[in-house]
Amino acid sequence: MKFYGFFREGSQVNQVICALLINLPVLAYGASIGWMSPMTLLLQSDHSPKGLPLTDAEVSFMASAPYLVCIVFDLVMAYIGDRVGRKFALLFLSMALATSWIILLCSFETWALIFARALVGVTMAGCFVTCPIYTKEISDDTIRGALGCLVVLFQTTGNLFLYIIGDLLSYRTILWICLSLPTIHMIVFVFMPDSPSYLVKKGRTEEATKALAWLRCRSVTDMKVQEEIELIMKEQNKDKTTSSFFLKSIFTDQILLKAFQIALVVTLAREVCGAIPVLNFAGEIFTLASKDGGLVLSPNQQAMLLGAVQVIGSILASSVVERSGRKPLLFLTSLVSGLSMCLLGSWFLLRDYDIQAPSWLPLLTLCICIFCDASGLQPISIVLTGEIFSYKYRGIVMGVTMAMASVSDFLQLLFFKPLAKAVGIHVSFFFFGFVCLLTAVYVILVIPETKARCLEDIYKDLKKNKTNEGKEATEVKEITRF
Structure with missing residues (x-):
C-alpha cells in the first residue's frame, strides 16, 4: 500500500482538515450571533460597561444591522468568490469579522456598536455563500454531504459556545476570545489550497492538479486525479456554450x-x-x-x-x-x-x-x-x-x-x-x-x-x-x- 505524506494513498483526511478550516469562520460567525443574547442583557443593565444602559432602539439597530448588510453582501461575496477565488473571499470575511471585534474593543459609541454589528453581515453572507461552495468543491462525492453539513454544525456550536462563556466571563475577555477566532483562521488558512474548480476556471491547471492531489492524498500523476481534473474541465467547457448572462x-x-x-x-x-x-x-x-x-x-x-x-x-x-x-x-x-x-x-x-x-x-x-x-x-x-x-x-x-x-x-x-x-x-x-x-x-x-x-x-x-x-x-x- 502506498502512502502520501503521513496518510495512506486515497485518504480523505486532508479534505476533512481543509473543510474544518473552511468552516472555522462559521464558528466565529455563530459566536458573533450568539453574542447578542447575553451581551444585550449586560449592555442594557445598570452594570453596562458603557456606563449607561443601551436603549431598546439602539439594541434593535444592533440586532437588525447584520441582516440588512447581508442582503447586499450575499451577491457581493458570490462575485468575489467567482472573480478572485474562494480562498480570498474566505480570508476577506474573517478580516471583516476581526474588524468588528476590534471596533467593539475600542469604542462604546452608538455608531461604533451599530457599525461593528453591521460588519457581521459581511461574514454572515460569506458563511452561507462561500463556505458551502468551497466545501463542495474540495470534497469527494462520497463525503460532500457530511462535510457540507459542517456549516450548520459550526454555526450552532459557535452560538452555544458564546451562550456559555457569556454567562461566565467578563465583557472584554469575551471580545478578546471572539477576536482570536478569525485571527487564527487568517493565519492558518493561508496554507490551504484554493478550490480546484476555481483554479481550472482561471487556466491554472497545474496548480489545480497539485491542489487536488493534496486533497485526495495522491500524486499529481495519479490517474484518478487526472480524471477528476478532466471532469471539472468538461463541466466548465459545457458552461461556455451557454449565455454569459445569468x-x-x-x-x-x-x-x-x-x-x-x-x-x-x-x-x-x-x-x-x-x-x-x-x-x-x-x-x-x-x-x-x-x-x-x-x-x-x-x-x-x-x-x-x-x-x-x-x-x-x-x-x-x-x-x-x-x-x-x-x-x-x-x-x-x-x-x-x-x-x-x-x-x-x-x-x-x-x-x-x-x-x-x-x-x-x-x-x-x-x-x-x-x-x-x-x-x-x-x-x-x-x-x-x-x-x-x-x-x-x-x-x-x-x-x-x-x-x-x-x-x-x-x-x-x-x-x-x-x-x-x-x-x-x-x-x-x-x-x-x-x-x-x-x-x-x-x-x-x-x-x-x-x-x-x-x-x-x-x-x-x-x-x-x-x-x-x-x-x-x-x-x-x-x-x-x-
Missing part, C-alpha cells in the same frame, strides 16, 4: 430553471419554517410553560437549552446524511417540523379559549422545531443548492437565494409580533406548519436525490420530471378537447 441562461434552459426553482423553494422553506420567530419568541413561551411552577429558566439558560438542541440536531445531520440521503432527511424534518408547528398553534388556540392544555407542550414543540431546522431544513437545503449547479452558476445562485433568505429573515423579525397581535399567535404558527407540510410534499414530488451523484445524472432526473410534466399537460389538453 438570468437569460436560467430562464431559457428548462433544466436550469427547474434547478433554480428547487434551490429557491428549499431556501425560502428553510427560512419560513418558523425557527427564526420561534427563537425570538422563546422567552415568552418558556415563561408560559413555567406558570404552573414547572421548569423555570433564566433568559441565558433558555438560550443555552436551544443552543444545545441545535448542536445535537446539526451533529445528527452530519453523521447520517451520507447514509440516509438528502431527500429522506429533508422530507422527514419538514414533516415533523410542520406537525410540531401545528401542535404549537393548537396550544395557543386552546389557551385563547381558556381550555386547559399541558404547559410542557410549548417547550417540547419549540425544541422539536429547532431540532428539525438544525438537523435537516438548514444543512440539506444548503448542500442541495450547491450540488445541483455547475461551477458557473453555483456562486451566483447561492448568492441570489441567500439574499432572498436575508430579506425573508428581516421581514419576519420586523412584522412577526405586530401580525401575531393582530391575527393571533396561533395563526402565525399554523402558517409556519402549513409551509413545512407543503415543503414535505414538494420534496417527494419534485426534488431528486443528489447523494454521491454527479451533476449529469442529477440533471437527467430533472429532465425526466420535466418530460413527465409535459406529457401530463398534453394529456390534460387532449381530455379537455373532448
Whole structure:
C-alpha cells in the first residue's frame, strides 16, 4: 500500500482538515450571533460597561444591522468568490469579522456598536455563500454531504459556545476570545489550497492538479486525479456554450430553471419554517410553560437549552446524511417540523379559549422545531443548492437565494409580533406548519436525490420530471378537447 505524506494513498483526511478550516469562520460567525443574547442583557443593565444602559432602539439597530448588510453582501461575496477565488473571499470575511471585534474593543459609541454589528453581515453572507461552495468543491462525492453539513454544525456550536462563556466571563475577555477566532483562521488558512474548480476556471491547471492531489492524498500523476481534473474541465467547457448572462441562461434552459426553482423553494422553506420567530419568541413561551411552577429558566439558560438542541440536531445531520440521503432527511424534518408547528398553534388556540392544555407542550414543540431546522431544513437545503449547479452558476445562485433568505429573515423579525397581535399567535404558527407540510410534499414530488451523484445524472432526473410534466399537460389538453 502506498502512502502520501503521513496518510495512506486515497485518504480523505486532508479534505476533512481543509473543510474544518473552511468552516472555522462559521464558528466565529455563530459566536458573533450568539453574542447578542447575553451581551444585550449586560449592555442594557445598570452594570453596562458603557456606563449607561443601551436603549431598546439602539439594541434593535444592533440586532437588525447584520441582516440588512447581508442582503447586499450575499451577491457581493458570490462575485468575489467567482472573480478572485474562494480562498480570498474566505480570508476577506474573517478580516471583516476581526474588524468588528476590534471596533467593539475600542469604542462604546452608538455608531461604533451599530457599525461593528453591521460588519457581521459581511461574514454572515460569506458563511452561507462561500463556505458551502468551497466545501463542495474540495470534497469527494462520497463525503460532500457530511462535510457540507459542517456549516450548520459550526454555526450552532459557535452560538452555544458564546451562550456559555457569556454567562461566565467578563465583557472584554469575551471580545478578546471572539477576536482570536478569525485571527487564527487568517493565519492558518493561508496554507490551504484554493478550490480546484476555481483554479481550472482561471487556466491554472497545474496548480489545480497539485491542489487536488493534496486533497485526495495522491500524486499529481495519479490517474484518478487526472480524471477528476478532466471532469471539472468538461463541466466548465459545457458552461461556455451557454449565455454569459445569468438570468437569460436560467430562464431559457428548462433544466436550469427547474434547478433554480428547487434551490429557491428549499431556501425560502428553510427560512419560513418558523425557527427564526420561534427563537425570538422563546422567552415568552418558556415563561408560559413555567406558570404552573414547572421548569423555570433564566433568559441565558433558555438560550443555552436551544443552543444545545441545535448542536445535537446539526451533529445528527452530519453523521447520517451520507447514509440516509438528502431527500429522506429533508422530507422527514419538514414533516415533523410542520406537525410540531401545528401542535404549537393548537396550544395557543386552546389557551385563547381558556381550555386547559399541558404547559410542557410549548417547550417540547419549540425544541422539536429547532431540532428539525438544525438537523435537516438548514444543512440539506444548503448542500442541495450547491450540488445541483455547475461551477458557473453555483456562486451566483447561492448568492441570489441567500439574499432572498436575508430579506425573508428581516421581514419576519420586523412584522412577526405586530401580525401575531393582530391575527393571533396561533395563526402565525399554523402558517409556519402549513409551509413545512407543503415543503414535505414538494420534496417527494419534485426534488431528486443528489447523494454521491454527479451533476449529469442529477440533471437527467430533472429532465425526466420535466418530460413527465409535459406529457401530463398534453394529456390534460387532449381530455379537455373532448
